[in-house]
Amino acid sequence: MTKGQRAKGKGHSTSATYHLPSTTYQLTIVHLYPREMNIYGDTGNRLVLQKRAEWRGIDVQIKLVGVGDPIPDEADIIVGGGGQDAGQGKIQDDLQEKAETLHQMAEAGVVMLMICGMYQLFGRSFTTHEGEVIQGIGVLPLETVGGHKRMIGNTIYQTPFGEIVGYENHSGVTKLDNPAMAFGTVVKGSGNNGQDGTEGCRIQNVFGTYSHGPVLVKNPAFSDELLRLALSRRYGDAKLKSLDNTMELSAHAIASERPR
Numbered sequence: 001m002t003k004g005q006r007a008k009g010k011g012h013s014t015s016a017t018y019h020l021p022s023t024t025y026q027l028t029i030v031h032l033y034p035r036e037m038n039i040y041g042d043t044g045n046r047l048v049l050q051k052r053a054e055w056r057g058i059d060v061q062i063k064l065v066g067v068g069d070p071i072p073d074e075a076d077i078i079v080g081g082g083g084q085d086a087g088q089g090k091i092q093d094d095l096q097e098k099a100e101t102l103h104q105m106a107e108a109g110v111v112m113l114m115i116c117g118m119y120q121l122f123g124r125s126f127t128t129h130e131g132e133v134i135q136g137i138g139v140l141p142l143e144t145v146g147g148h149k150r151m152i153g154n155t156i157y158q159t160p161f162g163e164i165v166g167y168e169n170h171s172g173v174t175k176l177d178n179p180a181m182a183f184g185t186v187v188k189g190s191g192n193n194g195q196d197g198t199e200g201c202r203i204q205n206v207f208g209t210y211s212h213g214p215v216l217v218k219n220p221a222f223s224d225e226l227l228r229l230a231l232s233r234r235y236g237d238a239k240l241k242s243l244d245n246t247m248e249l250s251a252h253a254i255a256s257e258r259p260r
């Protein structure tokens with residue numbers, strides 16, 4: 001489907017009041033560890049942000065940042081995916097080298113979306129099932145310990161951007177220092193720990209969640225909020241043109257009916 005068809009569509013819209021004729025706006029999306037940390041379709045989050053920006057005429061630069069690569073100063077949005085414990089082990093030293101930069105960027109309001117394995121490492125530490133401690137960078141106030149039970153299946157949770165549907169697969173049990181910093185409240189699934197009803201974490205513009213999927217495909221209001229936050233930071237109070245979300249909301253509805 002072309003940009004024109006999408007922008008003109010009259011289907012369900014999550015952003016009907018948005019209006020911004022913006023051919024000159026630019027966004028740089030950084031994908032952190034696309035090789036090592038990318039399972040259950042998490043690369044799709046980068047693609048969703050890119051396409052939803054381009055359909056509004058925004059110029060998007062994509063930067064893939066692996067082990068040994070610097071994080072570009074111009075990053076507006078940084079996305080990171082999930083990975084096995086082994087993948088987390090492979091990137092841990094490099095992530096420590098990037099820690100100061102990521103802290104500074106988080107404080108400066110750069111938008112970040114970290115899924116599962118990267119979400120855990122944006123906390124202070126992840127202690128594996130075998131007792132190995134993988135250091136995190138502590139951008140998010142949380143710790144994770146590998147449990148004996150795998151929390152797996154489709155999830156639903158409530159957030160300030162509406163209901164989000166996702167898919168989780170983790171044994172890590174995550175505890176937030178303060179449950180009020182959760183990104184959402186669990187409706188279906190385990191979320192952070194299967195105990196306190198919290199899912200994910202949000203500090204400033206840094207979002208962490210256990211939702212794979214890729215989560216942004218089925219949750220367009222959340223995708224647009226990430227774009228809006230990034231554009232507002234760079235250009236002031238940005239508003240986005242509405243898009244036809246018929247397919248995305250249909251995927252959302254079907255996924256939300258799926259059994260756990």
Ligand code: GLN
Nearest residue numbers: 082083116117170171172
């Ligand atoms: N290894 C982590 C866990 O099982 C993260 C898994 C993932 O990213 N899906 O808790």
